[in-house]
Amino acid sequence: xxxxxxxxxxxxxxxxxxxxxxxxxxxxxxxxxxxxxxxxxxxxxxxxxxxxxxxxxxxxxxxxxxxxxxxxxxxxxxxxxxxxxxxxxxxxxxxxxxxxxxxxxxxxxxxxxxxxxxxxxxxxxxxxxxxxxxxxxxxxxxxxxxxxxxxxxxxxxxxxxxxxxxxxxxxxxxxxxxxxxxxxxxxxxxxxx
Amino acid sequence: xxxxxxxxxxxxxxxxxxxxxxxxxxxxxxxxxxxxxxxxxxxxxxxxxxxxxxxxxxxxxxxxxxxxxxxxxxxxxxxxxxxxxxxxxxxxxxxxxxxxxxxxxxxxxxxxxxxxxxxxxxxxxxxxxxxxxxxxxxxxxxxxxxxxxxxxxxxxxxxxxxxxxxxxxxxxxxxxxxxxxxxxxxxxxxxxx
DNA sequence: ACCTGAACACCGTTCAAGT
DNA sequence: ACCTGAACACCGTTCAAGT
Numbered sequence: 001x002x003x004x005x006x007x008x009x010x011x012x013x014x015x016x017x018x019x020x021x022x023x024x025x026x027x028x029x030x031x032x033x034x035x036x037x038x039x040x041x042x043x044x045x046x047x048x049x050x051x052x053x054x055x056x057x058x059x060x061x062x063x064x065x066x067x068x069x070x071x072x073x074x075x076x077x078x079x080x081x082x083x084x085x086x087x088x089x090x091x092x093x094x095x096x097x098x099x100x101x102x103x104x105x106x107x108x109x110x111x112x113x114x115x116x117x118x119x120x121x122x123x124x125x126x127x128x129x130x131x132x133x134x135x136x137x138x139x140x141x142x143x144x145x146x147x148x149x150x151x152x153x154x155x156x157x158x159x160x161x162x163x164x165x166x167x168x169x170x171x172x173x174x175x176x177x178x179x180x181x182x183x184x185x186x187x188x189x190x191x192x193x
Numbered sequence: 194x195x196x197x198x199x200x201x202x203x204x205x206x207x208x209x210x211x212x213x214x215x216x217x218x219x220x221x222x223x224x225x226x227x228x229x230x231x232x233x234x235x236x237x238x239x240x241x242x243x244x245x246x247x248x249x250x251x252x253x254x255x256x257x258x259x260x261x262x263x264x265x266x267x268x269x270x271x272x273x274x275x276x277x278x279x280x281x282x283x284x285x286x287x288x289x290x291x292x293x294x295x296x297x298x299x300x301x302x303x304x305x306x307x308x309x310x311x312x313x314x315x316x317x318x319x320x321x322x323x324x325x326x327x328x329x330x331x332x333x334x335x336x337x338x339x340x341x342x343x344x345x346x347x348x349x350x351x352x353x354x355x356x357x358x359x360x361x362x363x364x365x366x367x368x369x370x371x372x373x374x375x376x377x378x379x380x381x382x383x384x385x386x
Numbered sequence: 387a388c389c390t391g392a393a394c395a396c397c398g399t400t401c402a403a404g405t
Numbered sequence: 406a407c408c409t410g411a412a413c414a415c416c417g418t419t420c421a422a423g424t
Contacts, residue, residue: 011405011406011407011408012407012408015407015408031311031315032311033311033312036396036397036398037397037398037399038396038397038398039397046408046409047408047409047410048397048398048399048409048410049399049400049401049408049409049410050407050408050409052398052399052400052408053406053407053408054407057398057399058397058398058399110311113311116359116360116363116365117363118224118225118226118303118306118363119226121362121363121364121365122224122364133365137365151378152378152379152381152382153382155357155360155366155378155379156353156378156379156380156381156382156383157382158356158360159352159353159354159356159357159360159379160349160352160353160356161352161356162356162359162360163351163352163353163354163355163356163357163359164348164352164356166309166355166356166359167309167348167351167352167355169314170309170310170311170314171314171315172309172314172326172330173348185344185345185348185349186345186348186349186352187349188345188349189343189345189346189349189350189383189384189385190349190382190383190384191382191383191384192382204387204388204389204424205388205389208388208389229415229416229417230416230417230418231415231416231417232416239389239390240389240390240391241390241391241416241417241418242389242390242391242418242419242420243388243389243390245389245417245418245419246387246388246389247388250417250418251417251418
């Protein structure tokens, strides 16, 4: 099928990234269980065995997709964190980060699930993944530390926001109305003083 | 197993339940992604096509496994709820339910994941599933209502406990020490007054 | 009604071989 | 180094046929 205007070479050039993008796209469109490595290769216009030149196996590819998910989330959180830097209302900042977390989960349902999926959790994770995940978590941590130094405060905030996001994404909680008011109503019971 | 001594007959007798039990066992031992319908049939000593006499497809079987997971959790929660009925310390009761929730998740990692998995969430759920899930949720709700009538209090408590359970099960939070102290430390920031 | 065996269209993964 | 095509051992699901 080499008949488009682009000249098609035997070597793809950036197959690794093309595969990652295709995988993200398919996961979001079809769901994690519908994603096959062969399908990713097909979508990328490459043979079924080609991915193995760049990834050890299917799980390794998915781990990298999840890592880029954490990176995307981290960037969103960090942007908000910087915007709020001049403000003194630390609690408001935390709420805003919560809204971003939940909104990200809703905008990228399948990838969000993948980020915490057993495909990854029960697997030797990549360095990329661990770094990206830790970076996202650390944004929440920094915000909390401006409010309180209590040791479990970060876990508590993270649990609440993550739980809310998970329950919504997994259809156990129907949201009527916008995400923001929902997050605020739920997190208002968290009191760190 | 009432039929241990009986000779094998062409008809199994209670194949439906045998398949459900085998599925639970395999999921916990091998993980959700390793579970195949053919494997479940093999484990039960029956042909690959036999499950289709009792379940529409693989997902339908998994939905029922998840339903029995919710039922098991509900029973644990309800037992605790009754034990606490005479006590006046409603907050203590809530904490105990939280511990049970998280402990259940840890004792049945793979099934807990399955209960909220996309295999089920993006699927026409069965009546069994919806009833069992609602029953489990309602235990938390009843406990909360003794503390406060505020509308989002239940969601808040559920989110926190569910988030904590999920993060631990998905290996994003290492627990050092026992579950109980962990749950108490995290939920102590939830204040309903 | 309940179950089997063969069949079909898919997978993940490997490997010799091509560029 | 990067990619292909064929091959192998698995799946989920269907269906005619057996009990």
